[in-house]
Amino acid sequence: MSLLEATPDAASTTPPVSVRLISYTRDAPRLVAAAARITVSKKPVEKAWEMQPSDIEKWIRELVRRGHGSPLEHAVYTFEAVCSRVCSHQLVRHRIASYTQQSMRYTEGFLRSMVLEICSILGVDCPEKPSSSADYTVYGSALSRAAELVQQALAEESSRVHVDGIVVAVSKAYVINPKWNMDTVLHQIRVHLSATAAYYEMLAKGVPREDARLVLPHAVRTRVVFTMNARELLESFLPLRMCSHAQWEIRMLAWSVYDQLVKVHPEIFQYAGPRCVLQENRVRVEPCSLDAYLLGQCVFTIERCPELVPRKGIQNCLRYARDSSRYAEDKTASA
Structure with a gap:
């Protein structure tokens, strides 16, 4: 019997991880699309800036498909996280980022x-x-x-x-x-x-x-403010840490980061996901969103994922990664 099932006061326990988006590049989708556009155009950036929403989505989709990541680096996102020192040690291994952490000195x-x-x-x-x-x-x-x-x-x-x-x-x-x-x-x-x-x-x-x-044990909580650009998020942090093979706490943190990013900038982060999603989108004619893979609207074609899960097991593995990272839903279900 788990903690959530066995403890009458389980609903009062502090969640293992909390994350909130505290600052971000407001017009990131347009900025990223404009940066991508000037790579193949003679127009100055202010002209490239003038795009319809459908064109913005098209340029971003093409960046994802081709793995052209440099335009994504212009968009930055800052989060505050409360997690264990075990989790923060993993977090700071992502080098293309900035960190400020609570000092216990x-x-x-x-x-x-x-x-x-x-x-x-x-x-x-x-x-x-x-x-x-x-x-x-x-x-x-x-x-x-x-x-x-x-x-x-x-x-x-x-x-x-x-x-x-x-x-x-x-x-x-x-x-x-x-x-x-x-x-x-x-x-x-x-x-x-x-x-x-x-x-x-x-x-x-x-x-x-x-x-x-x-x-003090490594499970002690700490507070970290961290900033990553959209490329680091899409190509490194989220693919590695949303995966079912990631340690459970940082996986919970990564899925929470994803949830908040996709709310503010779905044009960019609908394509985010574990490495299986990143790899699959690189070989498809048109990349698919994470939701499309989870719902079975897009089928994996790669023989196996980077963690060597065979094609037929990737979707279930992806769903497990999502479901096992939803602490709030677990608490509601067991209350």
């Missing part, structure tokens, strides 16, 4: 909100803004007590009802896989609670935050 990140909620559950008076060794000691003690309760719940299944609130609290600071069973979840949060208790105990002893953070 200068902030406790999402840890304090978790601690304060646990203190409330345990009935412990915890300062909202710890400023002394005594304050940090209180934080560490509360977390150690919560870890003991989780250990008890692991030993006695009848005690699990008492730790639902702790699970919800821990999800504020650490990413929890919603598909894990409750035994796995409880083992994970016990480790997270113990590690965070050690973190605050180190702060209480005067250890600098930049050193104390070394004991």
Whole structure:
């Protein structure tokens, strides 16, 4: 039984990943089409700019089909993401991008909100803004007590009802896989609670935050602002990370990025998708949208995808990648 099925308060757990588009090139489709047009025209860009929407779509479709990516680089998109450090380590491997990440040298990140909620559950008076060794000691003690309760719940299944609130609290600071069973979840949060208790105990002893953070698990949440151009999104990030073979958390992030991009600029991003979609669109006379592949309106013709899935299995693999990345729908279905 998964976390979403087993925990009455599952609807209150913080989603593993959140992403929002915060800035983008507003007239990107026209800009991309105009940039493509001047490569084969004597006209200046302001003349190339004067196009009907149908012409814009035609030029973009041709770019996708031919793999002519440089015009796409003029359109940029900036996102804010909250995810685990595991996920952010994968994200920053995409080199044609800009990143600014929350520093845990200068902030406790999402840890304090978790601690304060646990203190409330345990009935412990915890300062909202710890400023002394005594304050940090209180934080560490509360977390150690919560870890003991989780250990008890692991030993006695009848005690699990008492730790639902702790699970919800821990999800504020650490990413929890919603598909894990409750035994796995409880083992994970016990480790997270113990590690965070050690973190605050180190702060209480005067250890600098930049050193104390070394004991924190990689599942700790972080905030990242990142900017990518449309070419990087279409040809690298989305193809790699929307794939069913990508790690589940960054796949969830990538599908959320796609959902937001296709809402603002469908002319460009309707053709986005995992590498199977990118490869198939390069060999077709006319590229197809991701939705067309998912609905079976376009059939894959490549012998196998880059991950070696044979042709007959690609559509099901694509649907799995989509369905397994829809956390909100999973929660609704299990509520």
